[in-house]
Amino acid sequence: MINSITIRRPDDWHLHLRDGDMMRAVLPYTARQFGRAIVMPNLSPPVTDVEKTAAYRGRIIAAIPAGLDFTPLMTCYLTDTTDPMDVARGHSEGVFVAAKLYPAHATTGSAHGVTDIAKIYPVLEKMQAIGMPLLIHGEVTDHHVDIFDREAVFIERTLSKLVRDMPELKIVFEHITTRDAADFVIDGPETLAATITPQHLHINRNAIFAGGIRPHFYCLPIAKREEHRLRLREVAVSGSRKFFLGTDSAPHSVGAKESACGCAGIFGAPYAIESYTAVFDEENALDRLEAFASENGPRFYGLPLNEGTITLHRQSHQVEEKLTAAGEDIVPFHAGEEINWRLGLK
Numbered sequence: 001m002i003n004s005i006t007i008r009r010p011d012d013w014h015l016h017l018r019d020g021d022m023m024r025a026v027l028p029y030t031a032r033q034f035g036r037a038i039v040m041p042n043l044s045p046p047v048t049d050v051e052k053t054a055a056y057r058g059r060i061i062a063a064i065p066a067g068l069d070f071t072p073l074m075t076c077y078l079t080d081t082t083d084p085m086d087v088a089r090g091h092s093e094g095v096f097v098a099a100k101l102y103p104a105h106a107t108t109g110s111a112h113g114v115t116d117i118a119k120i121y122p123v124l125e126k127m128q129a130i131g132m133p134l135l136i137h138g139e140v141t142d143h144h145v146d147i148f149d150r151e152a153v154f155i156e157r158t159l160s161k162l163v164r165d166m167p168e169l170k171i172v173f174e175h176i177t178t179r180d181a182a183d184f185v186i187d188g189p190e191t192l193a194a195t196i197t198p199q200h201l202h203i204n205r206n207a208i209f210a211g212g213i214r215p216h217f218y219c220l221p222i223a224k225r226e227e228h229r230l231r232l233r234e235v236a237v238s239g240s241r242k243f244f245l246g247t248d249s250a251p252h253s254v255g256a257k258e259s260a261c262g263c264a265g266i267f268g269a270p271y272a273i274e275s276y277t278a279v280f281d282e283e284n285a286l287d288r289l290e291a292f293a294s295e296n297g298p299r300f301y302g303l304p305l306n307e308g309t310i311t312l313h314r315q316s317h318q319v320e321e322k323l324t325a326a327g328e329d330i331v332p333f334h335a336g337e338e339i340n341w342r343l344g345l346k
């Protein structure tokens with residue numbers, strides 16, 4: 001039995017840090033594990049321009065705990081009126097690593113998102129020309145479509161056409177949750193990849209309703225049937241370079257989650273790498289963890305691999321029922337459960 005594993009330092013290719021006190025409280029959880037993270041721009045109001053994004057990056061850098069080496073990679077929030085030249089300028093100045101497409105009203109913080117992808121085709125053409133990746137929250141917002149089908153219908157109605165229209169555009173299909181998405185990515189061109197969260201590898205939709213309604217398992221895209229979870233596990237550990245780590249850690253206070261209209265988002269940051277390691281261990285694929293966590297992402301983005309390493313030990317420990325962030329209680333993913341792996345202190 002393998003009792004410890006050392007891998008190249010991983011990155012988180014999909015992360016919500018929020019801002020202000022919440023950002024300062026949650027950032028250390030990420031920075032202790034990951035060398036870099038793609039920081040999502042869905043603040044309220046969203047960060048849509050170069051200057052605001054550079055300022056946000058400055059606030060994050062100022063909050064990195066002493067002794068930790070961490071680089072935030074910033075993203076541009078696309079709206080119906082985004083100017084292609086602004087996106088290109090932000091990219092050439094090294095502020096925007098990628099741009100994020102939220103279909104308007106698809107998820108938390110997406111009210112200013114794109115109402116019709118045709119409106120941003122000039123931006124996407126520019127991104128394609130300069131090699132800048134497009135990150136997509138891939139769900140239709142049509143409320144006639146069942147919530148469990150919104151990702152699959154997005155592929156049919158939007159993504160398959162986009163991939164055909166922009167054959168050179170690098171696209172990351174974020175936080176995929178279905179067999180349909182996994183297969184679409186596998187069958188698609190080299191320019192198409194996907195991130196997979198820990199929650200979608202660990203839970204299926206039953207978890208949201210186990211013995212009562214469980215708001216801390218509610219996120220978007222919502223967890224699906226077991227067959228989808230199993231397919232995500234298969235592709236994550238398959239060794240395919242098209243899939244990589246993206247936690248989608250999305251902190252919300254207990255009050256905002258445990259409410260008559262609770263927010264979508266799971267706070268996976270505290271034990272993210274342990275959570276993924278448990279999956280790879282259960283799938284007898286610990287030898288493939290490093291590719292998923294530390295190599296496939298930077299290779300797709302065209303960035304160097306991290307230099308350092310981390311070590312995980314087989315050591316069972318119980319996750320806290322709640323943590324405190326910015327004076328609020330916040331419930332982490334795996335709250336109260338045992339995890340069999342622990343990141344070594346270095």
Ligand SMILES: NC(=O)N[C@@H](CC(=O)O)C(=O)O
Pocket residue numbers: 016042107108109137218219220221248250251264265266
């Ligand atoms: N995943 C979520 O359920 N929530 C995210 C937004 C997102 O990534 O869709 C958030 O910002 O809270």
Ligand SMILES: [Zn+2]
Pocket residue numbers: 107137174175220221
């Ligand atoms: Zn999303």
Ligand SMILES: [Zn+2]
Pocket residue numbers: 014015016040248250
């Ligand atoms: Zn997200």
